[in-house]
Amino acid sequence: MSLPESALPAAPSAADAHDQEAWRAGFSAGLPTLFGIAAWGLVVGIAMVKAGLSIPQALGMTLLVFAGSAQLASLPLIATSAPVWVIFATALAVNLRFVIFSALLAPHFSHLPWRQRFALGYISGDISVALFLQRFPVEAPAPGKLSYLKGLMYPNWAAWQVGSIAGVFLGSVVPPQWGLGFAGTLAIVCIMVPLVINKAALCGVLVAGAVAVAAAGLPYKLGLLAAVVVGMLTAMAVEETLERFKGRP
Known part of the structure; x- marks a missing residue:
């Protein structure tokens, strides 16, 4: 059936x-x-x-x-x-x-x-x-x-x-x-x-690491936040700069 x-x-x-x-x-x-x-x-x-x-x-x-x-x-x-x-x-x-x-x-x-x-x-x-x-x-x-x-x-x-x-x-x-x-x-x-797959990411990681060490003494772990923000801004700036150079003749 x-x-x-x-x-x-x-x-x-x-x-x-x-x-x-x-x-x-x-x-x-x-x-x-x-x-x-x-x-x-x-x-x-x-x-x-x-x-x-x-x-x-x-x-x-x-x-x-x-x-x-x-x-x-x-x-x-x-x-x-x-x-x-x-x-x-x-x-x-x-x-x-x-x-x-x-x-x-x-x-x-x-x-x-x-x-x-x-x-x-x-x-x-x-x-x-x-x-x-x-x-x-x-x-x-x-x-x-x-x-x-x-x-x-x-x-x-x-x-x-x-x-x-x-x-x-x-x-x-x-x-x-x-x-x-x-x-x-x-x-x-x-x-x-x-x-860490490109130069921009590597720069961001290196800068974030340096900021984290330098700001380790900040209260409430604010050094971690500063490292993340500065690292991401660095990676974005480097990536934009590299793209600009690529676009040049």
């Missing part, structure tokens, strides 16, 4: 097939970074417990905040019972770089409903944004953009949460002599090096 045609599953449309392909492409692009992201999450999870947070508090922080640098910056303040406004201001200052990331992504996805943009903003990460802009450097519409971004962001978020939650439960048993903080830093360096 054959099923009526209306009962048969619909064949995937060309758009659906393209979205699935774009999602897989995004996942493949971000796959090499997932181990480093999980390692960094592990370090932050351990740090939260070592700073005195209970397991429920640490789990709530990693699920709600999802920002390793802001979490690490706020932990010493929490441990010393700093005022709540100081903790929030510090986390905000450290995470101001995401305003820049959002401004870079906004032209690509301004057509989406605000709730969807809000959700994408929550799960965005430094490396995911960098890889997306590497693949789609211009704002012109292109099929598969959103699916490619999701293929980057969803696994990135999952890898972070798995690592961080594991760190929360391991925090009470891992001895400090293991030096996992340095291991996490090395993992992030290994992730970032392949992203």
Whole structure:
């Protein structure tokens, strides 16, 4: 007995097939970074417990905040019972770089409903944004953009949460002599090096590193924000200068 045609599953449309392909492409692009992201999450999870947070508090922080640098910056303040406004201001200052990331992504996805943009903003990460802009450097519409971004962001978020939650439960048993903080830093360096793909990016990284060292003494980790802003402006200026020279006869 054959099923009526209306009962048969619909064949995937060309758009659906393209979205699935774009999602897989995004996942493949971000796959090499997932181990480093999980390692960094592990370090932050351990740090939260070592700073005195209970397991429920640490789990709530990693699920709600999802920002390793802001979490690490706020932990010493929490441990010393700093005022709540100081903790929030510090986390905000450290995470101001995401305003820049959002401004870079906004032209690509301004057509989406605000709730969807809000959700994408929550799960965005430094490396995911960098890889997306590497693949789609211009704002012109292109099929598969959103699916490619999701293929980057969803696994990135999952890898972070798995690592961080594991760190929360391991925090009470891992001895400090293991030096996992340095291991996490090395993992992030290994992730970032392949992203330095041209002279402009290299100049931006070098300038950002110099500014970060010079401004390390600024309060509330503002040196990190200054390094990000100056590094990005440097990379943009160098890229514009190189393009200008290329256009000359």
